Every structure is written in C-alpha cells, then in structure tokens.
Amino acid sequence: MSVNDYIASHREELGIHQFAFIKTSDLIFSDGVRKLCEMNSCGQYGKTWACPPGVGTLEECKEKLLKYENLFVFTTMHPLEDSFDFEGMEAGKARHTQLCPAIVKLFREQYEDLLILSAEGCGRCQTCTYPDAPCRFPDTLYPSIESYGVEVNRLAAKAGVNYINGANTVTYFGCIAY
C-alpha cells in the first residue's frame, strides 16, 4: 500500500485531523515570517537549532526545502477549555509532537531522504546545545515551519486544510518533504 493510501485509511488512528499532498514548488516563502520570528513573540528565537537563526538563513532554508519535490502537509487538532487555556495549548503541542514519529516512520519506509518541519521549535532537551555545540539529535530535529519562511495560513490555503478549527480548539501543522 502506498503511504498516501495508508494515511487516507488510517488518518484517525494516526491522530491526523486533515492532510494534503502538494508540491514544494507551490510554497510561498516570505521574509516577513522570519521578521516575525525575530520579534520573538513565541520566545523561541535563538533558543534552539529548530528556530532562526539556528536553522540558517531564509535562502539556505528555501534551498534545502526546494531540493524535495513533494510535501505532505498535516494538522492535528486539540480541544481547549477556552481561548486562554495555555496549558491546553501546551498539551496539544506535546501531543502533536508525540504523534509525529509514527507519521514520519511511514515516509521513512518508502523514502530515504526527508525533511520534516513541525510546530513551534524544539523542547526536547532540558538545556539546548545551541549555539555552542551541534544538536544532540539531528536526525529527529524538526524545525518549525515558520523558521523556513513558510506562512502557515497560506500553506493551509494552498493545501486546502483549515488554518483554525473553530472556538476552543488549537491546530498544529506538520510537513514532510520527500
């Protein structure tokens, strides 16, 4: 069974809310997204290898991503008590991160070389090695989608998946380039 068919028939089991297969040539890269990273409203700028400037320049990220022809885009959706439920948002992000390896494994079985992007930086180690030493887990380091200059709302529109999923929910995105 192809990975596309497997995902379509096991979507719920994999914890995926929506997904799409698009071409990396459909992506729109924006310097504005990187500028937003620099403003550090998420607090992740310069903290780990998964965010700017650790991921490299916008041009370097663009070049790395465009080496791959295809892009699998998926979302996970998580309930919140209300729009100020920051604990629920963190729990949703943790759940999204937990779901990623099983999805990545499906692609690894069919494609040797992948580039994986996920949501909001990396919180894997208690203390990140950035910037003094290389990442401890480079094979499972998933930089944030925004760090590659990709606007997630435009990506959602291009992929035909919801950027948000209604009141009292939080949606996280992941991408696998292959």
Ligand code: SF4
């Ligand atoms: S896996 Fe660890 S060392 Fe690598 S970016 Fe994440 S926190 Fe830093």
